[in-house]
Amino acid sequence: MIENAKLIELTEKYDSPLYVYDASKMESQYNRLTNAFKEVKNLKLNYAVKALSNINVLHYFKKLGAGLDTVSIQEVQLSLATGINPKDIIYTPNGVSLQEIEEVAEMGVQINIDNLSILELFGQKHPEIPVCIRINPHIMAGGNSKISVGHIDSKFGISIHQVPHIKRVVENTGMRINGIHMHTGSDILDIDTFLRATEILFDVARQFDNIDFIDFGSGFKVPYKEGDISTDVEQLGLQLGERFNQFCEEYGKELTLMFEPGKFLVSEAGVFLAKVNVVKQTTSTVFAHVDSGFNHLVRPMMYDSYHKISNISNPDGRMRYYSVVGYICETDTFGSNRRISEISDGDILCFHNAGAYCFSMASNYNSRYLPAEVLVVNGNDYLIRKRETFKDLLRNQEVVSLGTEKIPV
Ligand SMILES: *Cc1c(COP(=O)(O)O)cnc(C)c1O
Numbered sequence: 001m002i003e004n005a006k007l008i009e010l011t012e013k014y015d016s017p018l019y020v021y022d023a024s025k026m027e028s029q030y031n032r033l034t035n036a037f038k039e040v041k042n043l044k045l046n047y048a049v050k051a052l053s054n055i056n057v058l059h060y061f062k063k064l065g066a067g068l069d070t071v072s073i074q075e076v077q078l079s080l081a082t083g084i085n086p087k088d089i090i091y092t093p094n095g096v097s098l099q100e101i102e103e104v105a106e107m108g109v110q111i112n113i114d115n116l117s118i119l120e121l122f123g124q125k126h127p128e129i130p131v132c133i134r135i136n137p138h139i140m141a142g143g144n145s146k147i148s149v150g151h152i153d154s155k156f157g158i159s160i161h162q163v164p165h166i167k168r169v170v171e172n173t174g175m176r177i178n179g180i181h182m183h184t185g186s187d188i189l190d191i192d193t194f195l196r197a198t199e200i201l202f203d204v205a206r207q208f209d210n211i212d213f214i215d216f217g218s219g220f221k222v223p224y225k226e227g228d229i230s231t232d233v234e235q236l237g238l239q240l241g242e243r244f245n246q247f248c249e250e251y252g253k254e255l256t257l258m259f260e261p262g263k264f265l266v267s268e269a270g271v272f273l274a275k276v277n278v279v280k281q282t283t284s285t286v287f288a289h290v291d292s293g294f295n296h297l298v299r300p301m302m303y304d305s306y307h308k309i310s311n312i313s314n315p316d317g318r319m320r321y322y323s324v325v326g327y328i329c330e331t332d333t334f335g336s337n338r339r340i341s342e343i344s345d346g347d348i349l350c351f352h353n354a355g356a357y358c359f360s361m362a363s364n365y366n367s368r369y370l371p372a373e374v375l376v377v378n379g380n381d382y383l384i385r386k387r388e389t390f391k392d393l394l395r396n397q398e399v400v401s402l403g404t405e406k407i408p409v
């Protein structure tokens with residue numbers, strides 16, 4: 001990982017708050033997953049764009065040989081802007097309009113449909129375009145209720161119990177199903193649960209006679225703090241790899257095994273750096289207020305996520321207890337009662353695991369600027385997103401005359 005001294009230097013060069021990503025960690029995670037499935041002849045990893053969607057990151061994964069997994073037409077457009085072959089993009093939206101799906105299909109991108117109504121409409125209009133179907137196997141896999149999407153009443157996917165209906169749609173329209181997909185939700189802790197879900201997918205796959213791939217989605221769990229359990233991808237690779245190869249033999253075709261990891265590939269590659277504005281003592285707590293808030297890193301407030309926080313300006317100082325909070329005029333606690341080396345005003349705090357779902361979920365709340373992003377490749381730092389300025393806040397705002405005089409700007 002990037003050394004503390006280098007991170008401090010980067011905040012001096014680019015100011016704070018700042019996101020910094022280490023490309024070598026992205027690469028090693030990509031290689032780790034690829035190696036885990038080395039027994040599978042056709043493996044395709046599609047990086048989930050929504051985790052961290054800076055175009056340079058997309059470009060980097062394209063260079064590594066990954067495809068891209070997208071959930072909106074805008075993510076598709078961003079992906080295409082890297083020059084990637086549309087065939088290497090999969091589009092897995094939820095609840096979008098038929099029109100958007102048609103537009104994406106026209107670009108030559110692999111479509112993944114997750115409801116029967118649109119499947120039937122799409123199949124009637126475009127029987128020549130093969131589509132993947134997103135199945136909900138109703139296996140609840142780990143994590144937080146907000147990120148688990150495989151439970152019975154989830155809005156995601158077509159229920160496993162509706163496969164007869166899918167088959168009827170296919171027969172009626174003459175369309176072809178070329179892939180079977182599931183994404184049971186983030187944070188797979190337990191390989192057996194995951195393997196049970198994959199058996200359900202194989203059962204579905206058997207019912208369609210000309211598929212090309214099975215996409216097992218994602219949900220690889222990474223450690224956020226010491227002692228965290230993470231997905232044993234090597235073990236999963238061994239077990240699922242073997243089972244997949246068996247299935248291909250039974251099916252009579254070399255299918256492609258796909259995954260679409262986001263968090264696994266980028267979470268640990270990123271850190272968020274913020275400067276301490278003031279250390280404030282109350283009757284029971286010492287607060288360290290940083291020059292950021294849930295506008296820039298919402299996961300602790302939204303998902304109760306734990307992000308390790310370290311004081312990189314004083315890493316060897318005495319350990320003390322702090323609540324690290326932001327400057328937003330609302331509760332925006334990054335971490336309560338954390339043991340951190342002694343903090344002084346002006347110190348730089350480092351929030352770990354800030355690669356996935358951090359910048360990509362950032363907002364302008366409180367009219368603050370979005371932070372800058374830096375990518376470190378082979379020891380060189382590249383500014384991959386400029387910090388916003390006041391102009392960005394006013395962009396798209398129309399100053400209108402409200403019956404009196406124009407507001408002077
Ligand atoms: C978000 C998402 C992913 C990525 O999930 P991670 O937990 O970040 O790996 C993969 N597939 C789909 C369809 C998603 O919506």
